[in-house]
Amino acid sequence: MxxxxxxxxxxxxxxxxxxxxxxxxxxxxxxxxxxxxxxxxxxxxxxxxxxxxxxxxxxxxxxxxxxxxxxxxxxxxxxxFGEETLQGNSAQQKAEVDQWCSLITHYVDYHVVRQFMLEQLIPKGENGEPRFDVITEKRPLAENALKIVEKQLGDKPYLVGREFTLADAMLAPMLFYNLDSPDFLNIVAHSNRLTAYTERLQRRESGTMILKPLSQSR
CATH class of the missing domain: 3.40.30.10 (Glutaredoxin)
Incomplete structure (x- = not known):
């Protein structure tokens, strides 16, 4: 193969x-x-x-x-691919990484990206304008989702411990987009902990290659 x-x-x-x-x-x-x-x-x-x-x-x-x-x-x-794992080295670590991948996919992405940020990225209002009433309505749920992420992160460098895992890869693009978004959508910037975490992900070699503004995407 x-x-x-x-x-x-x-x-x-x-x-x-x-x-x-x-x-x-x-x-x-x-x-x-x-x-x-x-x-x-x-x-x-x-x-x-x-x-x-x-x-x-x-x-x-x-x-x-x-x-x-x-x-x-x-x-x-x-x-x-490769001998090193991004899923943790014990059964408990693997389960926790898998848990957070699921939580991010089904809930964090839903509240932060699908229900909140896409109102600006793909406007559905009259004349192609964002529906600011919808953004205002959905903002508390998006903020709550990121508060849950922030609580899980705590003082750790990464979401599930001291090593980068698949859970961090799941979060990185949506956090980057939010931090790079206009002020009325930017939730990450209100948290020093999430901002530092997002910037840490951006500085990784993978982040410098992939986490780029929309204008630089193909």
Missing amino acids: TDTVHIFGPTFSTFVRVVLLVCEEKGIPYTVGRIIDEKPAETHSPEHFKVHPFGKLPVMFHGDFVLAETASIVRYLDST
Whole structure:
């Protein structure tokens, strides 16, 4: 089987960036973009639905093996490539990393990105304007989600201990986008602890490669 993986999806996607961060951390050769079977394929196209039944992103191709869903993809990459693990070294650590990957995917992303930040990134109001009433309504839930993250982080350098794990990769793109967003959306900047954590993730070699503003995304 080839050592190179292909990631279907745009590089501005938070979940695509999660996978790319793991590839960079593990030194995995990869390609990324809206390509399936070496042909251009758009999101929600018939080709996309063939590889993800719900038309979500990202999708990974490793030789003939096709895998959807971010958490499954990064666990596969971590287990398949390299000797060092990003999932913890004990059963308890692995379970805790897996727990936080699930919490981030299902709740933090939902409240911070889908329900809050996308109102500015993909405006749904009249004349393509953000719905500021929706942003105001959803802000407390987004703030609460990040307070939960901040409590878990505590004084540790990373979310589940002293080493970077898949849980940190899950959080990094959404925290970076929030810290880089306009003041009325920026929650991370109000927390010194979360700001320092986000900047720590950005300074990692993987972060310098992947955590870039939207204007620099392909």
